[in-house]
Amino acid sequence: xxxxQRFSKEEYLQRIRKTREKMDQxxxxxxxVVDPANxxxxxxxxxxxxxxxxxxxxxxxSPEPLWFGRRQDSNGARLTTWLxxxxxxxxxxxxxxxxxxxxxxxxxxxxxxxxxGSRRIGVEMDNYWFSARSFMKLREELPEAEFLxxxxxxxxxxxxxSPAEIEYMRQAGRICEKxxxxxxDSIQPGLRERDAAAAVAGAQISGTEEYGxxxxxxFPIMPSAERTSTAHxxxxxxxxxxxxxxxxxxxCGTRYRYHAPLSRTVYLGxxxxxxxxxxxxxxxxLEKTLEFIKPGxxxxxxxxxxxxxxxxxxxxxxxxxxxxxxxxxVPDWGEHTISFRxxxxxxxTAGMTMHFMPGIWLDTYGFECSEPLLITxxxxxxxxxxxxxxxxxxx
Amino acid sequence: xxxxQRFSKEEYLQRIRKTREKMDQxxxxxxxVVDPANxxxxxxxxxxxxxxxxxxxxxxxSPEPLWFGRRQDSNGARLTTWLxxxxxxxxxxxxxxxxxxxxxxxxxxxxxxxxxGSRRIGVEMDNYWFSARSFMKLREELPEAEFLxxxxxxxxxxxxxSPAEIEYMRQAGRICEKxxxxxxDSIQPGLRERDAAAAVAGAQISGTEEYGxxxxxxFPIMPSAERTSTAHxxxxxxxxxxxxxxxxxxxCGTRYRYHAPLSRTVYLGxxxxxxxxxxxxxxxxLEKTLEFIKPGxxxxxxxxxxxxxxxxxxxxxxxxxxxxxxxxxVPDWGEHTISFRxxxxxxxTAGMTMHFMPGIWLDTYGFECSEPLLITxxxxxxxxxxxxxxxxxxx
Numbered sequence: 001x002x003x004x005q006r007f008s009k010e011e012y013l014q015r016i017r018k019t020r021e022k023m024d025q026x027x028x029x030x031x032x033v034v035d036p037a038n039x040x041x042x043x044x045x046x047x048x049x050x051x052x053x054x055x056x057x058x059x060x061x062s063p064e065p066l067w068f069g070r071r072q073d074s075n076g077a078r079l080t081t082w083l084x085x086x087x088x089x090x091x092x093x094x095x096x097x098x099x100x101x102x103x104x105x106x107x108x109x110x111x112x113x114x115x116x117g118s119r120r121i122g123v124e125m126d127n128y129w130f131s132a133r134s135f136m137k138l139r140e141e142l143p144e145a146e147f148l149x150x151x152x153x154x155x156x157x158x159x160x161x162s163p164a165e166i167e168y169m170r171q172a173g174r175i176c177e178k179x180x181x182x183x184x185d186s187i188q189p190g191l192r193e194r195d196a197a198a199a200v201a202g203a204q205i206s207g208t209e210e211y212g213x214x215x216x217x218x219f220p221i222m223p224s225a226e227r228t229s230t231a232h233x234x235x236x237x238x239x240x241x242x243x244x245x246x247x248x249x250x251x252c253g254t255r256y257r258y259h260a261p262l263s264r265t266v267y268l269g270x271x272x273x274x275x276x277x278x279x280x281x282x283x284x285x286l287e288k289t290l291e292f293i294k295p296g297x298x299x300x301x302x303x304x305x306x307x308x309x310x311x312x313x314x315x316x317x318x319x320x321x322x323x324x325x326x327x328x329x330v331p332d333w334g335e336h337t338i339s340f341r342x343x344x345x346x347x348x349t350a351g352m353t354m355h356f357m358p359g360i361w362l363d364t365y366g367f368e369c370s371e372p373l374l375i376t377x378x379x380x381x382x383x384x385x386x387x388x389x390x391x392x393x394x395x
Numbered sequence: 396x397x398x399x400q401r402f403s404k405e406e407y408l409q410r411i412r413k414t415r416e417k418m419d420q421x422x423x424x425x426x427x428v429v430d431p432a433n434x435x436x437x438x439x440x441x442x443x444x445x446x447x448x449x450x451x452x453x454x455x456x457s458p459e460p461l462w463f464g465r466r467q468d469s470n471g472a473r474l475t476t477w478l479x480x481x482x483x484x485x486x487x488x489x490x491x492x493x494x495x496x497x498x499x500x501x502x503x504x505x506x507x508x509x510x511x512g513s514r515r516i517g518v519e520m521d522n523y524w525f526s527a528r529s530f531m532k533l534r535e536e537l538p539e540a541e542f543l544x545x546x547x548x549x550x551x552x553x554x555x556x557s558p559a560e561i562e563y564m565r566q567a568g569r570i571c572e573k574x575x576x577x578x579x580d581s582i583q584p585g586l587r588e589r590d591a592a593a594a595v596a597g598a599q600i601s602g603t604e605e606y607g608x609x610x611x612x613x614f615p616i617m618p619s620a621e622r623t624s625t626a627h628x629x630x631x632x633x634x635x636x637x638x639x640x641x642x643x644x645x646x647c648g649t650r651y652r653y654h655a656p657l658s659r660t661v662y663l664g665x666x667x668x669x670x671x672x673x674x675x676x677x678x679x680x681l682e683k684t685l686e687f688i689k690p691g692x693x694x695x696x697x698x699x700x701x702x703x704x705x706x707x708x709x710x711x712x713x714x715x716x717x718x719x720x721x722x723x724x725v726p727d728w729g730e731h732t733i734s735f736r737x738x739x740x741x742x743x744t745a746g747m748t749m750h751f752m753p754g755i756w757l758d759t760y761g762f763e764c765s766e767p768l769l770i771t772x773x774x775x776x777x778x779x780x781x782x783x784x785x786x787x788x789x790x
Contacts (some may be wrong), residue, residue: 075625135527202597212632230470237607319488
């Protein structure tokens, strides 16, 4: 299958229809999309070119969005998107990381040429790929335009997955199983941490016999020992696993940029009682919560239910315990929309995909056991089949 | 060695002294640093936590900068930085990707508490990690402050490397050699592209016997066939290498987040004459340019010299042909400061590290052969020892 046949054209057009519905609700006439996952979602574009400014322009009537990017990346747009030639606009290299001009000068002139220079323009205000200067420059260049905040507008469209997307996420789940089993099986005292991480990184890409993997939006997070007391450290490049190490594994499989993330914990030796107790409480709470999750309940109700499972156990989990995930690029597989946390009133519906992730980070070690799940018509089902437990590896 | 002993405290203090010199020149009293490479450079902080807002605050007098980040990442700051406990400020999870508040509300209140709320504050305006909303929110919360553009201020300090940094980049060079040799040796007709990419990704992390690798700032870029006609596509997850494929390899070694990038090209079969000719022209031009590069010449003079090597050959390279590189995180190992391109007046000095990267992307294929190099007292030396040629692999 070629890159631009991962989804039918009908599916892309439906995504655009849904995006325009949200634009209409927000009073946005033209949407500037710079998030690479949103660009991929609407057009299929798939390249490691987001380190320079690039994006899509979508109005309310045109048959397709317009892609702009560095000229040397234009062939990437031709190869990976369903867009026609007239919609691909490469800019000259002088706009790249320049001290004299800015890519948004090019974008503003494109908007004026299209007659969109004084429209109500939606921009992704809180996005890695829309810098403060991008916004100031665009505002300066288009004094007649009105700018509206479209942060996560397309992300919200992405939050309910199509059957084709769910199929790719299931394939990512198969890759994730292979990756997690490999990690759990190989980690043992005496092994260099980097060799375990290398095996994981390779397995993420080679995938399964049927399904090739993609590079993940988050590198393998696999800290050991005291490094497990915090959320986002990884393996130590010069360390060897020791007896009585706790090792956290926050890994994923990725298929066509769709993720299936999973966290598990390994103990190398005879685990201390408090870790065993924490593991028991978390796994039991996780399993009860999975039974509770169904369409119609709100995201905050899931968190409240989870918290009620912990009541009286002495285990506390003060941060959010899950988030929406799917298609993504670095630095995050999360979609920045729905969170399992107090105050999130989003009502779960079939087709949403959530990573239920109750990570516990204590003063001296952590414990993680998570599940990526799909909201179904009746409840939820998980994407990955790996036992929910503290993995104990003796001598 | 523990994470916070990668450099001496003296070296960190010198980096801060140099940063303050630049702040002084720009009239900046307080610098907000959000770029993760800049955070690492000044404090050692090293975690995959930049997908939420975090940063440093550096004024002109305090003995050390102040770190702020998500509370669950605070132990990461304790483990990886040289900062004392009083400089580590974790914020509550309610600030994470919230629809009700923003991390910059927390940062503004921190600035006010420190008595810095009405100072001249430098911010990294054109940075992936300083969104448009971050800036608008900070300005709204601190109406008395004056904001100045400090884009790449710390990056410019980073552009001249210390002996300790150069040593890590040399170690990254050893890793890069291993990675590139593995790629060139293994790629052949019949091999699945993803298996070659998996071997590369694993080797980047396992490193050499002496030096453990880190995850790279750019994933392996290794397109084949028509995908080589553009700059930033990678392996195809479902494809097998074919006879007469061109394969581009833009890879790196990474040591403690310091990079040694390298590009090479492989042809599987008997290469067409125009590709052989392009390769000859590029390699000859590259080698002559390496002899030309020395302290005292400007970046644009290097590009002009390179262009003169191409004159009359029929080969054209219209984009910039190199950039400063070193310590970095996704999405780019480039430092966004010095470029080999017309108009860049930066005078090369000893200790600068540049990736000379004359990538050629034609309509149907590309050719890449690059060198990462250190400006020395007399000229330049390369970080990686791999033959400069089109690698031809027959049956």
